[in-house]
Amino acid sequence: MDVMEKEHSSTPEVPGQGHRPVLLHPLIEHLQPSPGQTVVDATFGGGGVTAALLEAVGPSGRVIAFDRDPEAIGRARALFSGVSNLTLVNANFRNIEPELGQRGTGPISAIAFDLGLSSLQLADPARGFSFSLDGPLDMRMDPYGKITASTIINEWSQPDLAALFWRYGGERWAARVAAAVVAARPLSTTRELAVIVEGSIPRAKWPPRIHPATRTFQALRIEVNDELGSLRQGLQGAINLLMPGGRLGVISFHSLEDNLVKNLFHVAALDCICPPHQPFCTCAHRALLFQEFRKAIRPDMSELERNPRARSARLRVAQRI
Template sequence: MTHLPVLYNEIIHAMQPHREGLYIDCTLGAGGHAWGILQASSPDGQLLGLDVDPQAIDLAKLKLAEFGNRAYLVRASYRTLLQQMVQLGWRHVDGILLDLGLSSMQLDTRVRGFSFQTEAPLDMRFDPQGKVSAADLVNNLEEKELADLLFHYGEERRSRQVARAIMRARPIQTTTQLVQVVSGVTSGGKSGIHPATRTFQALRIAVNSELEALEEVLPQTLEALAPGGRLAIISFHSLEDRMAKQFIHKESMDCICPPRQPICTCGHTATLRELSKRVVRPQDEEIRKNPRSRSARLRIAERI
């Protein structure tokens, strides 16, 4: 399947690339957004692309080859954002993109174990050299730990029942085995989603420490962005979107004291200006062409 970057036009508009700008794509993927930013910032704009997935780096190198030394592609986590900037001698940048979660490329690569629609080893690691796979969690966690993981990361209401069923069925080594176990416990609810959706989401988030990584990188973006620089965050589920929303909202306020406190004592000053008061969603035409984009949510802010 051809990789379709989600909210492509909206991202280019949000970033406002210019010819001498410096940009960071924290989640490079196959390089679709990065290509657009480099094209729009021609002839001199530069971009640093980060990804822990070697397959993504290889694909992006091909995609971005035409830009030569304007594109720096590094296999690294966006947790190391500031460290990577130091390596390049960049003090500040003009735009940072975080396109969170799972890429179509990863979902469509059967052996990676991200999809509940095909049989594969229960892996789910963005970085193939990562220490913990989904199978490790499924087969080694205590029942309560597993239930808590499914509830907090997957928002699975029947987390205890699912965890209990997994314990009884262990060992579980493949995606189809896990789907069968979960489908015997939950129907997916009124939303009509696949019964295994929340379980797979929870395991993937835990395997890749996705929420912890996001929590680490968000404060770094404030130090990295130049005044007027743009921060764009695309998320695909409520957990990430809530973190992005709360971060941008907090950093756009001059005071974060409790509402009933009569005198400000926090000393906080606004560092961001919220540019998208309402979350930006894909247009109907994009959803028609790329159904996977339907749950995408974009939030945009500008460094003060």
């Protein structure tokens, strides 16, 4: 399983700006937002995608931006105060369909998902996302979320921890990490956990390009935020919301996300999902998406030179039929 190359957000900090979205140019090029349209940024973060969408749709268009993190929405209010054609929604994008339904937004022409963490979340030790900064074992994108990394680390059984580190982190030393965590409990900080992980993987077997705690932290974050469940539901909602010809773009940062997007787009582009041996169709499934490119779009050399941490990013785009 690919894991994020290093501990990073998709929007590494740029001094003076705070964020640099990855794959922004190809995302906007493929979504083709144009003046007067209503479009959605499902992941506001630092606002780079929202800013580009606002520019493209112009004053006669409308942008609706989601973030489940109230701090991101607070920043958005400050950054875009007085921008009357931007609607901010502090909600999980898994509820994109009911949230937009209750706002009566009309036809949606494009929806962007730029997954993962923002650099501001990662850089704040109090959020507990970083293994290189000391903070509480939290990792919630939404601070009102029910479970924290601490709940999992301190309360789950050893086999359940091992299964989680393997399933969502691809950690081949999952059983040893889980045993070391259970032996060291209670744990309260990110550094404590990082040191336990480092100590449970033989030095000679540390992964070459990433910190040894990367996979464990990724697994915890995915579970704490139910990232894959939210993504599946959010994409289905987005497909339902888009008008015919409307475009959907998703930027992901590890293979679990990218595989989910790839498979969901693939099935949504099929006219029949009956088993291949079945002589006639009984599923009544109809294609909802068209994919011009089946392959994911990756950062080009110039983007990688400017920002080597964009290496794991993948963009997939599809069009509503």
